[in-house]
Amino acid sequence: MTIELLKKLRTSVxxxxxxxxxxxxxxxxxxxxTEAGTDDGAHSEETxxxxxxxxxxxxxxxxxxxxxLSEVQDDTxxxxxxxxxxxxxxxxPELKVNATYKEDAKQVVIAxxxxxxxxxxxxxxxxxxVFEVATAIDGSQGFTQWRVAHEARETGVMRTAGTDxxxxxxxxxxxxx
Numbered sequence: 001m002t003i004e005l006l007k008k009l010r011t012s013v014x015x016x017x018x019x020x021x022x023x024x025x026x027x028x029x030x031x032x033x034t035e036a037g038t039d040d041g042a043h044s045e046e047t048x049x050x051x052x053x054x055x056x057x058x059x060x061x062x063x064x065x066x067x068x069l070s071e072v073q074d075d076t077x078x079x080x081x082x083x084x085x086x087x088x089x090x091x092x093p094e095l096k097v098n099a100t101y102k103e104d105a106k107q108v109v110i111a112x113x114x115x116x117x118x119x120x121x122x123x124x125x126x127x128x129x130v131f132e133v134a135t136a137i138d139g140s141q142g143f144t145q146w147r148v149a150h151e152a153r154e155t156g157v158m159r160t161a162g163t164d165x166x167x168x169x170x171x172x173x174x175x176x177x
Contacts, residue, residue, distance in 0.1 A: 087153055089173035097158065097173055099146070107131070110146055110158070114138050119146050127151065136162045 083103035091097055100109040106121040108131045115138040119131035128149040136142030137160045148156040156173040 088176045089156055090176050091156075091158065091171035091173035093171065095158075095171050095173075097156070097171075099148070099153075099156070101153070108146055108148075110137065110144065112137055117144050119144060129153075136160055138162075 084100060085103075086098065086100045089097040089099060095112060098111040100111070102108070107118055108121070109116060109118045115136075117133055117135055117137050117139065119133045121129060122132050123130045128147045131146040131148075133144050134142075135144060137144050137158075140162055142160065142162040142165070145159040146156060147158075152175070154175045158171045158173060159168055160171075161168045
């Protein structure tokens with residue numbers, strides 16, 4: 001290539017880049033519509049500047065199908081995790097258990113009349129799922145184990161003990177809902 005051809009090419013590239021930059025800037029500029037004159041009358045539209053920010057929603061929709069009342073009652077705007085499910089069980093000997101499964105955290109919160117405890121999943125299996133914590137159901141020293149079977153978590157077995165680990169209470173539970 002000759003030097004003359006390179007100079008022409010460089011000039012055309014520079015002008016093309018400059019033109020592209022001007023077009024980009026002009027496209028980003030906020031343009032107002034033409035102002036209405038006094039002779040247009042009262043039926044003309046006003047120019048309203050537009051905001052680049054999204055409008056705030058007027059209504060907040062809360063899906064409480066998977067959330068307990070205690071989880072959302074104090075929230076003004078509730079964001080309910082879809083990985084949370086709540087199941088009620090009736091156990092023998094006589095005990096009512098409410099289990100709230102937190103899938104993402106691999107935890108279950110067991111609530112009974114004697115206390116509430118959060119257990120961590122200790123296996124990767126789905127049948128049975130095994131959850132444990134080194135605390136008794138009433139929060140004292142001991143342990144609590146929860147094993148739940150079937151895909152729909154229809155049955156469960158809870159084992160719990162206080163400071164005397166040899167004195168274990170076992171409950172067989174069935175889903176009530």
